[in-house]
Amino acid sequence: MLVAETATEITTRPFGRVPYFAETPHKGKNETCKKAARRVTEETRWVMMVGYIRDNQDQKAFAELFGHFAPRVKSFLMKSGADAGMAEECAQEVMATLWHKAHLFDPTRASVATWVFTIARNKRIDMLRKQRRPEPDELTWGPEAEPDAAEVVEIQQESVRLAAALAELPEKQRDLVQKAFFGDLSHSEIAEETGLPLGTIKSRIRLALERLRHAMK
Amino acid sequence: MDNINHHLTDQLLLSYAAGTLPEAFSLVLATHISMCDECRARLGAFETVGGAMLEASVDNATEVDLASTLKLIAGGPKDPILVKPLAQKRESRVFPQALTNYVGGDLASVKWRSVGMGVRQSILKTSGEATVRLLHIPAGCAVPDHGHRGLELTLVLQGAFRDETDRFARGDIEVANEDMEHTPVAEEGMDCICLAATDAPLRFNGIVPRIAQPFLRI
Numbered sequence: 420m421l422v423a424e425t426a427t428e429i430t431t432r433p434f435g436r437v438p439y440f441a442e443t444p445h446k447g448k449n450e451t452c453k454k455a456a457r458r459v460t461e462e463t464r465w466v467m468m469v470g471y472i473r474d475n476q477d478q479k480a481f482a483e484l485f486g487h488f489a490p491r492v493k494s495f496l497m498k499s500g501a502d503a504g505m506a507e508e509c510a511q512e513v514m515a516t517l518w519h520k521a522h523l524f525d526p527t528r529a530s531v532a533t534w535v536f537t538i539a540r541n542k543r544i545d546m547l548r549k550q551r552r553p554e555p556d557e558l559t560w561g562p563e564a565e566p567d568a569a570e571v572v573e574i575q576q577e578s579v580r581l582a583a584a585l586a587e588l589p590e591k592q593r594d595l596v597q598k599a600f601f602g603d604l605s606h607s608e609i610a611e612e613t614g615l616p617l618g619t620i621k622s623r624i625r626l627a628l629e630r631l632r633h634a635m636k
Numbered sequence: 637m638d639n640i641n642h643h644l645t646d647q648l649l650l651s652y653a654a655g656t657l658p659e660a661f662s663l664v665l666a667t668h669i670s671m672c673d674e675c676r677a678r679l680g681a682f683e684t685v686g687g688a689m690l691e692a693s694v695d696n697a698t699e700v701d702l703a704s705t706l707k708l709i710a711g712g713p714k715d716p717i718l719v720k721p722l723a724q725k726r727e728s729r730v731f732p733q734a735l736t737n738y739v740g741g742d743l744a745s746v747k748w749r750s751v752g753m754g755v756r757q758s759i760l761k762t763s764g765e766a767t768v769r770l771l772h773i774p775a776g777c778a779v780p781d782h783g784h785r786g787l788e789l790t791l792v793l794q795g796a797f798r799d800e801t802d803r804f805a806r807g808d809i810e811v812a813n814e815d816m817e818h819t820p821v822a823e824e825g826m827d828c829i830c831l832a833a834t835d836a837p838l839r840f841n842g843i844v845p846r847i848a849q850p851f852l853r854i
């Protein structure tokens with residue numbers, strides 16, 4: 420097993436019901452399949468940890484998320500042009516934001532990695548570029564509308580599949596995408612058609628939005 | 637949701653997801669996405685790419701101080717945090733919240749300035765790499781004939797306009813590149829309100845607009 424059993428009790432609140440796979444969800448025997456299954460398990464586990472922070476201000480869950488994401492945020496910011504001091508400061512603020520905004524995370528529309536990325540990106544704009552970041556109006560699940568566990572797992576699976584597909588891209592294209600995300604390309608330098616395989620994940624998110632709109636009525 | 641036919645390009649969505657667009661363009665994107673679940677989902681897909689980049693960017697030497705972060709958390713959030721989801725009953729409003737934040741209110745709060753030929757505008761304050769303004773075009777009137785340098789985004793918030801190629805109604809966004817010469821005309825029946833951003837000054841072809849240009853401050 421990739422991750423140790425949590426010391427935290429599983430709560431009955433929404434995220435607590437997300438199935439946590441002790442076994443691999445895929446039946447396949449080959450290594451790639453096992454690796455993908457482990458990654459989905461990990462992603463789903465991060466979702467649960469965010470739920471523990473939201474519901475119980477669980478410091479153990481936070482420490483676990485911190486151990487995984489804080490170094491990644493810092494590396495990401497340093498690759499985006501921040502010096503070590505600023506990257507450290509930003510990474511701390513990003514992780515503090517994760518704590519304070521745990522209730523705004525929607526696991527039917529994003530993995531925790533994606534959500535942390537958006538927080539880090541906004542912090543980068545704020546601190547490195549000294550600009551405001553206009554954001555689309557927030558859509559969140561109300562207290563009465565809870566995310567569906569199967570939907571949560573599906574979006575985590577899709578995120579893992581996309582990451583695998585990105586790793587398979589021709590080096591030149593992958594390099595361009597990386598440059599775009601590390602802030603080394605301006606919008607005019609990015610291709611009109613990116614050619615990224617985003618169809619499936621887009622459809623998933625679209626479905627989640629439709630259900631959310633329906634629940635809001 | 638509005639019935640939207642003209643959407644954002646991949647190029648713009650990727651840049652917005654990466655966080656590299658000038659603030660003026662970001663405001664137009666945020667406003668469109670607030671009205672368009674199709675582009676919201678596409679943005680989500682591009683952000684997932686960003687998540688994968690973050691996930692992959694680690695080296696073993698990098699460490700962050702947990703104790704200082706916990707102290708930071710104990711000090712409370714830096715900015716006020718939304719506790720409840722925003723109410724969705726805003727059909728009576730013309731502007732999404734994203735735009736309201738920049739205007740300081742809805743349509744009635746806009747401080748308009750006349751730029752001639754019945755057209756009014758209001759420039760919104762953003763960082764300097766590009767500019768964004770609200771345009772009020774009386775029903776049936778033409779926006780002065782102009783060509784573009786650089787990139788221009790025009791998002792319809794009320795009414796509709798037509799140009800040589802198409803019709804643009806509430807929620808629709810026109811992405812105009814260099815070399816595009818066009819004459820948008822507001823439809824009869826209702827004044828047209830647009831949010832327009834550009835990274836280059838407009839150059840007008842007509843004599844009257846050329847005189848008016850110094851007052852446009854764009």
Ligand SMILES: [Zn+2]
Pocket residue numbers: 640642643644668672674675676
């Ligand atoms: Zn759209």
